[in-house]
Amino acid sequence: MSPSTLALSQRILERLMPPAQAEALLGDLLEERRLRLQAGSQVSVAGWYWRQFASSVPTLLWASVRRGAWLITVVTAVASYVAANGIQFVLWSALSPMTSKSGPTVVGLFSFAAALAACGYVAASIRLGAARLLAFLAFATTCAMLAISTPASLWYEGSLLVLGPAATIAGAALSGRLRRVRL
């Protein structure tokens, strides 16, 4: 086992734990590896080390997921954003035949806001931070989309920028209010 692969494996393990715990675990691994090297061959010790590494990574990864609320928040926000796009598409497909106009329409804005409000509601009921992140995602992606697409009217672009975060926060606020009523 080369020193560089050993260092790489230790860096991976380090990333999955709080620093104090990582120091103790890596020290334990080194201590036992040294003890085993005194009694066994390099090959068998390398096999033991990589078995320990391979079986520790999934366990520590899961522990870091359980420990880190941030990851659940990020996953919830991203999943909500994907769901919002799906809902928006379905709403827009259902409502757009009612208008004859093509391009920027009130129907487009409505489906955009309604989808984000619904997903903001769901995200906030899982984690409030996820709804805030969803509002930011809606704002950031709308900015990016407006920057790369052909310019639309100013009122439409402005409405998109304001409506996305506003609808998400409104959905989150509704979720919080309903939760308080239930309590």
Add this chain to the structure above:
Amino acid sequence: MFYLAEQMPRGDFLGSLEQIVMLAVMRLGTNAYGMTVRREIEERTGREISIGAVYATLERLEAKGYVSSFTGEPTAERGGRAKRHFEIEAAGHLALNASQNALKNMSEGLSRRWKRA
């Protein structure tokens, strides 16, 4: 048994790995740290266990207040890294007792059926 069960929050029986890790910590006394706990489990159960699983379980037990830890001095054979020693807290003794008693009570009188299976 009922007294012990009443002292614990409801539904807070220990899992099998949690019990095994706590028993290993108890056996090792002042020498209980990651590597020794892992080796103790392996020697006594014949089951290979990863150091990651030991630490994840100890972290869970510490969060529940069943074990506590303190950092030792760094040593050269550990690449200058410090040991983290573990010890069982009073709540841990209570939880372990309740879990062991629950198992004992549940298996009481089943020895004949066990032999037949």
